Amino acid sequence: MISRKLFARISAYIAKGKSLAGEKDTNKPFGGVNVVLVDDFHQSPPVAGGKNAPLFWPCNLSKDSADEFLGRNLYEEFRTVVHLKEQVRVTDLEWNCSDPS
Secondary structure, eight states: OOBHHHHHHHHHHHHHHHHHTTOSOTTSGGGGOOOOOOSOTTTSOOSSSOTTOBTTSOOOTTTOOHHHHHHHHHHHTOOOOOOOOSOOOOOOTTTOTTOOO
């Protein structure tokens, strides 16, 4: 999991890299690159940032930086969400790492 601030910086770094490479439309989030987020968002705290810094956590007008607001706004732009509801474990013995044989 990453913080709102780091999410905003990643977007800026990708856009800058695309701009330096001569790409157009680098003013779009993530320089126009498609981004897929994968995680159990409510399980892991952010790697960088405090416990109130996850992407899904609302911003605080009196405490949070411009990068944190930008990161939260970028997160809110994601519209397609897939919720996996069933826990599926590996049943193929060849791929099951817990098989002692």
